[in-house]
Amino acid sequence: MNTIPVVPFGGYLHPRSEDTEPDLTRVGPRTPGGEYLRRFWHPIAMAAELGDKPLPVTALGEKLILFRDQGGRLGLVHRHCSHxxxxxxxxxISERGIRCVYHGWMYDIDGTVLDTPSEPPGSRLKHSLCHGAYRTREYAGLIFAYMGPPDAVPEFPVYDALTWPEGNRLVAYKIPTPCNWLQMHENAADPVHTAYLHTIVSGVQFTPAFGALPELEFMETPLGLLCIATRRCGENLWIRASDVILPNVAQFGTGVVDGTREKTALCAAFTRWITPVDDTNCLVIGVRHFNDAIDPERLGREEDIGLGKLDLMGQTDERPYAERQRSPGDYDAVVGQGPIAVRADEHLSSTDKGVAILRRQLRTGIREVQAGKPPAQPRRYSGGSVPTYNNETILRVPEIAGDDRLVRRDFGHRICSLALDCAELPVGERQAHFAREVRRMQADGAFYDPLKEKAGA
Ligand code: FES
Ligand SMILES: [Fe+2]
Known part of the structure; x- marks a missing residue:
């Protein structure tokens, strides 16, 4: 952190810093951060964007072409022809691969040169090179790419929240955003902003319940960290615990909670990635979940989700500028940090612990890759999906005047510890166990009780 002199009207004296964390923020090939990020699968487009023409995309600073050949196979290749x-x-686009228009060279989806038609018969030229290509995978309406070393492809992680409950409906979205990927991802590790930005300062953007200041806790998980915000809503306590998953994934609860209805949902309303396009642009790209556990009243709006849109206020630049100034959303707050937020000029406060943990975890991963080790990949159930910890839990827990902060803290801690402790159970069984145990704790009055504390002391 840069030292700033305590001098009123002293703007002249302030340091002018450039990006001071290039290892974390730069994403191009052969950069420390770029090498680290290349060890994971990233969504680069919505499947719905891809028609019968090649689609130019840029990811991790590389200009690429995405296409689906006439055989139905996805291809992701370097944009510029190897000739x-x-x-x-x-x-x-051909039955097999793609043909360059200039002199007719043809490439398979893995970069194999299939044809160099202007070469004489018997030419070995096409066997002497392979065009740049990357592996792809289509899942939940998104197209993912793996852009790392071809001999170290990680398993594709299917998070359990994507698969539970049965019949969970996933709707894909993608929002191009003009700032560095990290500051947008850090927004997920900063739950207190949901009270200020989304309610107290800007006016109610989601529901008034977000305006209650939450009790915060940050728990490290096998995936990254869980950011726990616990609020009181009258007779109820409401936990909004968000997964922040290395390197660039996050999950959240809904934006429609009013806190009146009890709920024990160990799942998510959003799973989203922040895919770096280049150093100063990123994609907010992911899926919205529709199921009765996370949104029993079905208040989500499918028709407002897709390319450049999301059914949550303030996620794009679509609103008129004057309105965005009156009530700025996540997009405005994060893009407003500049093309690449300058960390040396920050003054982190007590609520920024999650941001600090996330940066430490990312630095550790980057160092591991620099040392030649593959970064840790998520643990799985025997069934194959990756346990996650996102939960939205609302329960009736009576207020204890004078001690309610401790009640909130204890409630958030116990419930989220339970979510971590039951991670080995298979999907479905785990969520049922969670709901049962939460209710049992409620019935037993297991949460902070000052009288019990005194008796035990
Ligand atoms: S530039 Fe592509 S075939 Fe010549
Ligand atoms: Fe937000």
Missing amino acids: RGTSLEFGI
């Missing part, structure tokens, strides 16, 4: 560099956005 003399024409963009394959003008390529002809």
Whole structure:
């Protein structure tokens, strides 16, 4: 942190810093952060964007072409032809692969050169190189890419919240955002902003319940960290515990809670990635979940979710500027930090613990990759999906005047510890166990009780 002199009207004296965390923020090939990020799968487009023409995309600072060949296979290749560099956005999609228009070279989806038609018979040229290509995977309406070393492909992580409950409906969305990926991801590790930005300062953007100041706790998990915000809503306590998953994934509860209805939902309303496009642009890309556990009243709006839109206020620049100034949302607050937020000029406060943990975890991962070790990949159930910890829990827990902060803290801690402790159970069984145990704790009055504390002391 830069030292700032305590001098009124002293703007002149302040340091002017550039990006001071390039290892965390830079994403291009051969940069420390870029090498680390290349060890994971990242969504780069919505499947719905891909028609019968090649789609130019940029990811991790690399210009690429995404296409689906006539055989139905996805291809993701370097944009510029290996012959003399024409963009394959003008390529002809074939039964097998894509053909460059300039001199007809043809590439398979793995970069194999299938044809160099202007070469004489018997030419070995096409066997002497492979065009740059990456593995892809289509899942839940999103197209993912793995852009790391071809001999170290990690398993594709299917998070349990994507698969539970049975019949969970996933709707894909993608919001191009003009700032560095990290500051947008850090927004997920900063739950107190939901009270200020989304309610107290800007006016109610989600529901008035967000305006109650939450008790915060940050628990490290096998995936990253769980950011726990526990609020009182009248007779009820409400936990909004959000997964922040390394390197760039997060899950959240709904934005529609008013706190009146009890709920024990160990699952998510949003699973989203922040995919770096380049150093100063990113994609907020993911899926909204529709199921009765997370949104029993079905208040989500599917028709407002998709390319450049989300059914949550303030996630894009679509609103008129004057309105965004009156009531800025996440998009405005985070893009407003600048193209790359300058960490040396920050003054982290007590509520920024989650941001600090996230940065430490990312630095550790980057150092591991620099040392030649693969970064830790998520643990799985025997069934194959990855246990996550996101939960939205609302229960009737009576207020204890004077001690209610401790009640909230204890409630959030116990419930989220339970979510961590039952991670080995298979999907479905785990969520049922969680709901049962939460109710048992409620019935037993297991949460903080000053009289019990005194008796035990
Ligand atoms: S530039 Fe592509 S075939 Fe010549
Ligand atoms: Fe937010």
